Amino acid sequence: MGGYGDVQMIDENGIRVDGRGPADIRPITIETGVVPVADGSCRMTWGTNEAIVAVYGPMEAHPRKIQRQDRAVLDVAYNMAPFSTTDRMRPGFNRRSREVSKVTKDALESVVMLELYPRSKIRINIEIVSAEAGTRCVGLTAASVALADAGIPMTEMVVSVASGKINDIVVCDLNKEEDNYGEADLPMGILPNTGELVFLQMDGDLSQDEFKQAWQYNMDASKEIHKIMVDALRGNSS
Amino acid sequence: MNGGPVARPDSMTKGKRATGSRNHGRASLLVIPGEDLGDSEGKEPGHGVISTGGRLKAVKRGMLRDGGGAISVEPTHTTYFPRPGDLVIGYIEGCTNNLWFVELGAPFNAILPMSLGPGKIDFGGTRSVMDIGDAIICRIQEVEETHSSVVTMKGMGLRKIRSGVVEEVDPHLLGRLIGKGGESLRRMKEDTACRIVVADNGRMWIDGELDGILEVRRKLNELSSIAKGGGN
Numbered sequence: 001m002g003g004y005g006d007v008q009m010i011d012e013n014g015i016r017v018d019g020r021g022p023a024d025i026r027p028i029t030i031e032t033g034v035v036p037v038a039d040g041s042c043r044m045t046w047g048t049n050e051a052i053v054a055v056y057g058p059m060e061a062h063p064r065k066i067q068r069q070d071r072a073v074l075d076v077a078y079n080m081a082p083f084s085t086t087d088r089m090r091p092g093f094n095r096r097s098r099e100v101s102k103v104t105k106d107a108l109e110s111v112v113m114l115e116l117y118p119r120s121k122i123r124i125n126i127e128i129v130s131a132e133a134g135t136r137c138v139g140l141t142a143a144s145v146a147l148a149d150a151g152i153p154m155t156e157m158v159v160s161v162a163s164g165k166i167n168d169i170v171v172c173d174l175n176k177e178e179d180n181y182g183e184a185d186l187p188m189g190i191l192p193n194t195g196e197l198v199f200l201q202m203d204g205d206l207s208q209d210e211f212k213q214a215w216q217y218n219m220d221a222s223k224e225i226h227k228i229m230v231d232a233l234r235g236n237s238s
Numbered sequence: 239m240n241g242g243p244v245a246r247p248d249s250m251t252k253g254k255r256a257t258g259s260r261n262h263g264r265a266s267l268l269v270i271p272g273e274d275l276g277d278s279e280g281k282e283p284g285h286g287v288i289s290t291g292g293r294l295k296a297v298k299r300g301m302l303r304d305g306g307g308a309i310s311v312e313p314t315h316t317t318y319f320p321r322p323g324d325l326v327i328g329y330i331e332g333c334t335n336n337l338w339f340v341e342l343g344a345p346f347n348a349i350l351p352m353s354l355g356p357g358k359i360d361f362g363g364t365r366s367v368m369d370i371g372d373a374i375i376c377r378i379q380e381v382e383e384t385h386s387s388v389v390t391m392k393g394m395g396l397r398k399i400r401s402g403v404v405e406e407v408d409p410h411l412l413g414r415l416i417g418k419g420g421e422s423l424r425r426m427k428e429d430t431a432c433r434i435v436v437a438d439n440g441r442m443w444i445d446g447e448l449d450g451i452l453e454v455r456r457k458l459n460e461l462s463s464i465a466k467g468g469g470n
Contacts, residue, residue, distance in 0.1 A: 040315060058317060058345045069384060113297060118384050120345045148271045151315035153286065153297040156272035193272050233270045233299055 007181050009166045016166075017177050025161065025173040025221050030142070030232035032149040040150020042232075044142035047175060050130040051138045053146040061121035072117035076105040078139050080128040100136045101126075107140055107160070107189040107199035113153040122152060133179035134162045137187055140199065145229050157229060158198055159222040162187035163214035170210050172217035186214045192226040195219065268314075269296040275309055284310025316410040318344045318439040320387045324378040327404055327441035328389065329371060333364045340376065343406070343439050346385050354379065354390040356397060373399040375435060375443065395435075402433070402445030405458055409440040415461060430454050 010016050020026070026047030035041035038054035061067040078101040082089045104126065112122070124146070126139040140160035147154055164174040166182040174182060184206045189199025206214060269275065275287060275294040283289045286298035287309050296302075300313035320326065320342060328340035331347055338350040352359050359367050368374060375396050376389040391397065407415060416423045416436060427434050430453045432446030444454050 039317065060346050117345065120385070148299045149315065151298055151300070151313040151317070154271045155288065155290075155295065155297055157270070191272070193274065230270055230273075234268050 007177070009178055009181065010169050010171065014169070016171060016175075018175055022169065022171040023217055023220065025224065026175065028225060028228050030145055030228055032145060032232055038146075038150070040146045040148070040152070042142045042146040042149060044138055044145065045130075046134070046138045046141075047173075048130055048132040049128070049135055049138045051135065051142045052127045052129055053139070053142040054125045054127075055122065055143075055146045055150040055152065056125075057122040057150075058117040058120035058152070059123070061119060066121070067119045070118055071114040072112075072120040072122055074105050074108055074112065074114070075121050075123045076101045076108065076126065076143070077124070078104060078126040078128070078136070080131055080135070084128050084131040100139065103199060103201065104136065104140050104143060107158055108143060108147070110198045111144070111154045111156050111158055111191065112147065113155065116153060122147075133174050133176045134187065136160070137162050140189055141225065141229070145232060148233055156191040156193055156196075157226065158189045159192050159225045159229065160187060160189045160199060161218050161221045161225060163217040163221075165204065165206060165210055165214070170206075170213040170217065172214075172221050184210070184214075186211070186218070188215070188218045188222075190218060190222040192222045267302045268299070269302050269311055270299045271297050275302070280307070282308035284308035286311030286313055313410055316408060318342065318409045319385075320344050320348065320378045320381050320439070322378050322380055324438040325375070325435075326378060326389065326439040327373060327375055327399070327435075327437040327443060328439075329373055330368050331370065333368075333370065335362045335364065338364055338368060340374065340389055342387075342389075343441065344387075346387065348378070348387040348389045350374075350376065350389050350391065354388070354392055356391045368398055373404050373443075375399060375437065399443055402443055403451055405442050405444060405455060407440050407442070407458055407462060409438070411461055412436060412438070412440060415458075426454065426457060 014022050029045045031043045033041060034043040035054040038056055040055040042053045044051050058072055061073055066073055078097050080089045082091050124143050126143055128135045137160040140158055144158040148157060161173060163172045163186050164182050165184040166178045174185060184204030186202050188197060190197060273296045275296055278289040278292055278294045281294060283294055286296060286300060288295055288297055294309055296311050298311045298313045300311040303310045303312050326342050328342045330338050331341040332339035336352045340348045340350050342348055352364060376391050377393055377396055379388040379390040381387040430450035432444050432450040432454055435443040444451050
């Protein structure tokens with residue numbers, strides 16, 4: 001119990017190492033239009049995470065073999081900058097960034113109206129500038145804001161948030177210590193207007209009750225985050 | 239043929255501008271993807287709007303427009319998509335023996351076959367007539383479902399551009415540039431004594447004295463920055 005060396009990360013009043021309660025998320029800021037040459041872009045900070053996402057397209061898909069005659073393809077590239085972590089990240093793609101790119105692409109494919117742009121490609125570049133914990137959630141959330149900024153039609157915006165378990169207590173939006181020494185992590189991609197899921201992963205073990213609790217935390221947090229996204233998209237041009 | 243047909247800002251605005259948010263009781267008219275726009279009963283989903291489960295839903299970020307029974311979204315950012323009949327300004331990007339490839343600022347290059355080119359051209363002589371990098375005024379002949387399009391240069395005023403400059407604005411700003419009934423475009427032409435041809439893909443050909451061209455440029459920059467900074 002308690003992971004490595006029984007670190008106590010939550011006290012008897014449910015206060016976590018950074019002073020949050022179990023259901024609280026870290027502070028979020030979103031800014032759009034940060035990459036002037038891109039069709040759409042977004043900078044998102046979430047706690048000490050920071051991501052910059054640029055969206056280009058729709059454009060002609062190259063090489064030709066990746067074209068689909070009935071829909072557009074998404075080209076998602078998630079990358080962590082070498083300076084984004086305390087240990088220097090080796091530049092370039094690795095197994096983890098490929099995996100995150102793929103799950104992000106799969107999640108976005110279910111909301112972007114790809115059938116409107118046959119044979120095209122939409123390029124989404126996610127650059128993690130500062131990484132704490134839950135960067136895949138930051139990347140996916142920021143990507144959907146950038147897509148909306150680029151004017152690409154999508155049926156819903158995806159909000160991604162993770163809950164997890166520390167010292168056998170389920171908490172929302174894990175920070176670095178909780179993520180490293182905690183017992184489980186459940187990132188979800190949620191369509192907040194309908195409550196549908198487009199992305200679900202689980203790292204570690206959760207009992208059925210814990211799973212339900214984490215699910216509920218994520219659902220509630222997604223509504224809160226969605227509000228911030230909407231405000232950011234409204235503020236930019238109103 | 240100054241100006242050509244009045245450009246449609248990517249066909250987003252059919253009706254008049256909505257004057258307020260009375261229809262939906264919303265403080266701002268700016269909608270974002272996934273936003274619920276009310277019951278679809280008796281309302282047509284227009285551009286940027288879909289109808290699902292009896293409700294209307296926005297799929298683009300933009301200003302909400304309600305006109306002629308259709309609810310539509312005029313997006314804040316657009317990529318040009320060719321439609322038959324559009325007047326466009328393109329750049330030659332490639333040549334073969336019997337056709338040119340024309341870049342229109344759209345996701346796909348258009349084809350200009352020799353038979354639709356300017357005047358009579360011998361097989362293999364495409365490059366001597368219009369070379370890579372040349373700007374041309376042309377019209378969209380047809381667009382296939384797969385988005386490949388054919389342009390033509392047969393028609394009034396369609397030609398290679400030999401003087402002046404080509405400027406670009408976002409296609410959705412064209413409506414604002416041209417104004418009601420072409421009013422602001424006409425004023426701009428008079429003020430600057432320039433010849434201006436506005437094409438549907440957001441490009442415009444400006445020909446005239448240097449001072450006039452600079453003045454038009456300044457006005458375009460102003461327009462773009464107002465639109466970015468959130469004019470309305």
